[in-house]
Every structure is written in C-alpha cells, then in structure tokens.
Amino acid sequence: MNSSRREFIGRTIRGGALLAATTVLGNEPALAQDQAISQANNRTGHPSVELGATTAELLVEKLVEWGVPVVFGLPGDKVAHIFDALRRRQDKIRFVLVRHEEGAAFMASGYAKFTGKLGVCVSTAGPGAVHMLNGLYDAKFDGAPVLAITGAPPRALLGTQFAQGVNTVTLYDDVTRGVYNELVNGPYHFLSVADIARRAALARRGVAHLSFPVDVQSKTLADDDESLGADVRHGAASSWVPQIDVPAPDAVRAAADLLNAGRRTVILVGRGALGATAEVEAVAERRAAPVIKALLGKTVIADSSPYSAGGIGELGTTASSAAMQSCDTLLIAGSTLPWLNYYPKPGQARIVQIDRDPTRLGLRVAVDVPILGDVRRSLTDLLPLLEPQADRSFFEQIQTKVTEWNQALRRIETSSKLPLQPQVVARQVSELLAPDALVALDCGSNTFFAARHISMLPTQSLALGGNLSTMACGLPFAVAGQFAYPNRQCVAFVGDGGFTMLMAEFATAVKYKLPIKVVVLKNNHYSRIVSEDQQLGIPPFATELQPIDFVRFAEACGGIGFACSRPEEVRPALEAAWRIADRPALIEATVDNDADVSLPDDYLAHARLACIAHKFLENL
Numbered sequence: 143m144n145s146s147r148r149e150f151i152g153r154t155i156r157g158g159a160l161l162a163a164t165t166v167l168g169n170e171p172a173l174a175q176d177q178a179i180s181q182a183n184n185r186t187g188h189p190s191v192e193l194g195a196t197t198a199e200l201l202v203e204k205l206v207e208w209g210v211p212v213v214f215g216l217p218g219d220k221v222a223h224i225f226d227a228l229r230r231r232q233d234k235i236r237f238v239l240v241r242h243e244e245g246a247a248f249m250a251s252g253y254a255k256f257t258g259k260l261g262v263c264v265s266t267a268g269p270g271a272v273h274m275l276n277g278l279y280d281a282k283f284d285g286a287p288v289l290a291i292t293g294a295p296p297r298a299l300l301g302t303q304f305a306q307g308v309n310t311v312t313l314y315d316d317v318t319r320g321v322y323n324e325l326v327n328g329p330y331h332f333l334s335v336a337d338i339a340r341r342a343a344l345a346r347r348g349v350a351h352l353s354f355p356v357d358v359q360s361k362t363l364a365d366d367d368e369s370l371g372a373d374v375r376h377g378a379a380s381s382w383v384p385q386i387d388v389p390a391p392d393a394v395r396a397a398a399d400l401l402n403a404g405r406r407t408v409i410l411v412g413r414g415a416l417g418a419t420a421e422v423e424a425v426a427e428r429r430a431a432p433v434i435k436a437l438l439g440k441t442v443i444a445d446s447s448p449y450s451a452g453g454i455g456e457l458g459t460t461a462s463s464a465a466m467q468s469c470d471t472l473l474i475a476g477s478t479l480p481w482l483n484y485y486p487k488p489g490q491a492r493i494v495q496i497d498r499d500p501t502r503l504g505l506r507v508a509v510d511v512p513i514l515g516d517v518r519r520s521l522t523d524l525l526p527l528l529e530p531q532a533d534r535s536f537f538e539q540i541q542t543k544v545t546e547w548n549q550a551l552r553r554i555e556t557s558s559k560l561p562l563q564p565q566v567v568a569r570q571v572s573e574l575l576a577p578d579a580l581v582a583l584d585c586g587s588n589t590f591f592a593a594r595h596i597s598m599l600p601t602q603s604l605a606l607g608g609n610l611s612t613m614a615c616g617l618p619f620a621v622a623g624q625f626a627y628p629n630r631q632c633v634a635f636v637g638d639g640g641f642t643m644l645m646a647e648f649a650t651a652v653k654y655k656l657p658i659k660v661v662v663l664k665n666n667h668y669s670r671i672v673s674e675d676q677q678l679g680i681p682p683f684a685t686e687l688q689p690i691d692f693v694r695f696a697e698a699c700g701g702i703g704f705a706c707s708r709p710e711e712v713r714p715a716l717e718a719a720w721r722i723a724d725r726p727a728l729i730e731a732t733v734d735n736d737a738d739v740s741l742p743d744d745y746l747a748h749a750r751l752a753c754i755a756h757k758f759l760e761n762l
Contacts, residue, residue, distance in 0.1 A: 194364060197326065199227045201359075206234045208380070210262050214246040215291075216243050241650055245650070246274060247277025249618045249619075250263035251288055256619075260287050260289055261286065261289070283608065289351075290350070293354055294356065310351070318350060323350070329366050330363065337380050386516070387498040397524060400471065407472070408434060410433075410477050411433060411442045411476060411517075412474075413436075413608070414498065415439055418476075425524065429530075430537040433451060434451050435454065446597060455484050456741055457590055458593075458742050460543060460743055461540055461543035461547050462742075467487075472485075476497060478506055485507050488508070496513040496521070497514070500514050551595060562734060572597045576602075576630070580632040582635070583616055583619075584613060585607045585612055587737070588663050613643055614640050616636040621647060621658065624657070634659070634660045638690070641662050641692075648701060656726055658727075659716075659729065660726060667687060670739060691730075701726040703728045
C-alpha cells in the first residue's frame with residue numbers, strides 16, 4: 143500500500159470526528175465530547191471512504207489509529223490477509239512472531255498488565271485460537287484489557303466441519319463474557335464494531351474478540367454489497383474516555399465514621415490500589431493502620447515502608463496474619479483476596495470496601511460500608527474526614543512482628559547451607575533490581591520466594607498470573623514488558639517447571655535482541671505440587687522432572703547462560719547476566735528441592751529452627 147493510500151484509509155476510519163473530539167478529552171465532561179463528534183459529523187456527513195480498502199487494511203489502520211505499537215502472534219492461512227496488511231504497515235506497528243500462540247496471548251496480557259493499555263494478539267483459526275485460550279483467561283482473571291484477533295474459514299464453509307473450522311466465537315464465549323465477542327461479516331461491519339470492541343476491553347478490563355473469516359479479510363468496501371443502503375456511520379466513535387469513578391459522598395462519610403470508631407484498623411490493598419501510594423500511606427498514618435498487601439498489590443507501597451505488614455494468604459507473613467486475626471476494623475482497597483480463612487472471622491471486625499466494580503463489593507466477606515469508586519479518588523475524599531488515632535499500640539505491635547519476620551528471613555537469605563537455598567537467590571535478585579525495574583513471575587514455588595524475599599518499590603512494576611495462577615506466564619510477560627519499556631530493566635523470576643512449558647519464547651527474545659534477564663530456579667521437580675501433596679497427606683507422585691541444561695539451551699537459542707549452585711556463586715552469576723545488553727541472559731540456579739514453601743506461621747518456625755541447627759553444625 144503506498145503512503146497516499148494509507149493516509150486516505152486513515153481519513154476513512156477517522157472521518158474527521160476524532161480530531162474534533164480529542165480537543166475536549168482532558169477533564170471535560172462526556173457531553174462535550176458527544177457534542178464535538180456530532181458537530182464533526184454535521185460538517186462531514188458520512189466520512190469519505192476509499193472503496194478499495196480491504197477489511198484487513200482497515201483493521202491494521204484501526205490499530206495504528208488507536209496507538210497500538212506492537213501485536214503478538216503467529217501467522218497462518220486463515221489470517222493471511224491480515225498479516226499482509228501488517229507487513230505493509232511495519233512503519234507504524236511492530237509485529238512480534240512467537241513460537242506458540244499461548245505465548246502471544248500471555249504477551250498481550252503482560253503488555254496490558256505492565257502498561258494499563260490495550261494488548262493485542264492474533265492467531266489463525268482452529269488450533270491457533272485454541273492455543274491462545276490460557277493466556278486470554280489470565281487476562282480475564284486479572285482485569286487486563288486485551289483484544290484477541292482470530293481467523294476463520296470462508297463464510298460459506300462455516301459450520302461444515304471444514305479444516306480448522308473451530309467456531310471461535312463460541313469457543314471464546316466464556317473468556318469474553320461481559321466484554322465483547324463478534325464474528326466480522328464485512329468491511330462496513332468491521333468499521334461498526336471495531337471501536338466498540340476496543341472500548342469494551344478498556345472500560346470493562348477484559349478480553350474482547352473479533353473473528354475474521356478469510357474471505358472477509360480481503361473484501362473491499364466497494365464489494366460489500368450486503369451493507370449497501372444501510373445507515374453505517376463509521377469514524378465518529380474512535381475516541382475512548384476513561385471512566386471516572388467518583389464515590390458517593392454519603393458512602394465516604396459513613397466509611398469515615400466507621401473507621402474513626404475503630405481502634406485496631408488494618409488496610410488490605412490489591413491491584414485496584416496501584417497508583418495510590420501516597421493516599422494509602424496517608425490513611426495508614428492517620429489511623430495507625432498496618433497495610434497488608436495481596437500479591438497483585440505488592441507495589442502499592444514499598445515492602446520497606448514502615449506501614450507495610452507484608453503479604454497475606456499462603457504467600458504472606460506472620461505479621462499480616464496476626465493483624466487480620468486481631469483487628470476490629472478492616473479497610474479493603476481494590477482487592478478481592480480469595481483466601482477466605484485469612485480474613486477476620488465473622489463478627490470480629492467492621493469492614494469498609496472500595497472497588498470500582500460493583501460485582502466485587504462484598505464478594506468475599508460481608509461489608510458494612512461499600513464504596514463504589516476509584517481507590518485513589520475515594521481515599522482522597524476520605525482522608526480529610528479521618529481523625530488521628532491517638533492509641534498506636536496495635537500498630538506498634540504489628541511493627542514488632544514485622545521486624546521479627548524480616549530478621550528470620552534475613553537469616554535464610556544469607557544462609558551458606560547446601561544445597562543452595564532459593565531464598566538466597568531471591569534476595570540477591572532483589573538487591574540488583576533497578577528502581578524502575580519490571581519483574582515477571584511464573585507460578586509455583588518461585589512465587590513464594592519472590593513474594594517473601596524480593597523487596598519491591600512503587601516505582602517498580604510486577605506482573606504475574608494472579609487469579610488464574612497459571613504456569614508458563616513468566617517468560618512471555620518479561621518479553622512483553624521489554625517491548626513496552628525498552629529502556630527499563632526487565633527480570634523474569636521463574637521455576638524450571640513453568641519455564642519449560644513455554645521456554646521456546648526465549649528464542650523470541652533472542653530474535654528481537656531483548657536484554658531480559660531470566661532467573662530459573664532449577665530443582666528438577668514440580669516442588670509446589672510436592673508441597674501441596676504433603677499438606678494433604680498424600681505421597682508425592684509424578685512430580686520429578688527430567689533435568690535440562692538451561693545454560694546450553696540459552697546458548698543454543700543464541701542467548702547467553704550462567705550457572706550457580708553455591709551461595710558464593712549467585713552474585714557473580716547475576717552480575718554477569720545483568721551486564722548483557724544485546725540479548726537475553728539466563729541464570730540457572732540449581733537449588734534445594736526441599737526448600738520450605740510452608741504457610742506463614744510454619745515458615746517462621748522453620749526458619750528459626752534452621753538457623754539454630756545451622757549454627758550448631760558450624761560449631762561442631
């Protein structure tokens with residue numbers, strides 16, 4: 143496509159209205175935007191079109207118009223025309239070729255998690271679309287806005303058991319539920335639904351899906367006989383205004399009264415509180431309230447903050463458990479922590495919950511005062527109404543427990559015990575993170591060690607498979623993070639079980655010269671599953687992995703690998719990897735398969751016993 147035609151197609155899908163509308167998108171009300179769009183349409187009528195534009199070309203121009211810089215995926219004959227259009231627009235949009243469509247979906251989800259912007263993935267019909275499902279469910283479960291684009295057989299062959307003829311609209315019904323899911327029937331139809339799909343993904347924070355039969359992709363506007371004579375207005379709806387969730391004043395006042403009456407207040411934060419660091423700490427200071435963090439909210443406040451009591455749940459701390467067990471007031475800000483046994487007991491505490499999604503209010507526990515609104519805005523409105531808590535004894539008690547916990551962990555993190563303890567590796571990674579680092583976690587025992595032993599800041603970003611808790615996501619998240627922020631340090635902290643599921647994407651990182659760091663905890667076991675079996679009183683079975691030489695694997699892909707298996711080898715290996723700037727670097731850390739991944743109280747007790755035993759052996 144020549145540049146003049148590209149410009150003309152750009153005008154086709156903008157129709158002049160977006161340019162008029164964007165002048166009022168700042169803090170002006172939505173009504174002003176609607177008026178601007180209406181005035182633009184009155185001036186232009188139906189936007190001018192180039193009748194030779196194909197659906198595939200219009201799709202790619204939409205992506206460019208939306209400011210999508212990168213698309214993740216894998217080609218195939220059922221998306222051939224879309225890929226041809228992508229090829230001809232490499233000046234504006236980058237396509238990232240993956241080794242597996244699941245990786246593409248994870249990358250789109252990871253991109254959305256790190257940036258808050260729309261992640262886009264594309265696959266061919268049938269098996270390609272099936273492969274993307276796991277990554278799309280990760281996005282759905284963690285509220286990441288993603289647009290999934292799939293191909294389909296020609297319309298005349300739909301429903302005929304044609305090759306790769308999976309009905310992707312039906313297949314994606316659940317993963318897109320409540321967002322958007324549509325089969326595109328022609329270029330005019332695409333122009334009608336494209337912006338709806340994008341806005342739905344962003345506004346509802348989930349997965350939108352558009353399926354394109356291969357014959358529709360090559361169909362031009364001039365050939366779209368089905369739409370001739372229809373009142374198709376396309377081009378006036380490309381803008382998107384983020385929702386401003388203003389809390390009801392009466393709810394804020396009621397919440398303030400409840401919190402002011404409390405004497406032992408705790409704040410639980412999740413991903414909905416990201417970006418509200420100052421507000422959370424101000425409320426914590428005013429009410430002398432320790433802050434407990436769900437893992438998705440790990441960077442809401444610094445792990446080193448005096449207000450932080452650490453994580454909660456199976457990955458949490460004894461301090462946070464003690465705070466929950468003894469509080470009389472709980473403020474939940476942007477979290478729906480699923481572990482019910484870690485909440486206050488029924489009748490123990492009065493509860494305020496803030497969330498922008500009304501379906502989440504009261505989802506886990508009975509709430510006395512629900513506030514529907516943005517966490518940051520709600521806390522801002524709440525703060526002037528809060529009275530200073532004079533009695534800070536509860537807060538000080540929890541601080542003492544935090545100190546005890548951190549001291550015990552520090553002893554594990556500096557252990558010279560063999561085999562190498564994974565906590566030692568996690569601590570060293572933590573110390574080498576840049577202030578604005580991106581960290582991607584896989585799911586498994588590595589998640590325990592990262593949650594407890596990698597200290598993070600609000601200026602850093604964390605992506606993980608949160609509510610779906612899927613393995614294999616860590617490496618693709620890191621790839622996506624590096625594409626999103628090429629000048630920021632990006633580290634994947636993974637286990638050998640999860641990493642091997644999609645380790646071919648390491649070659650993707652090599653292909654695009656991404657300087658990601660991949661720290662692999664190698665213990666040749668599904669060690670988290672071993673731990674779960676032991677907790678259930680079941681002998682572990684089918685959990686031992688065939689060892690892989692990950693250093694040689696990294697080098698075979700064109701990257702570079704380093705290895706460590708003793709405490710004194712960890713820091714040099716990491717520092718050597720950190721210096722690599724032109725390709726991905728992998729650090730294989732061979733660690734103890736029996737490393738502790740127990741619940742908080744047991745973990746602290748085991749840490750103390752291990753320290754005593756180690757000192758005894760040293761003195762023999």
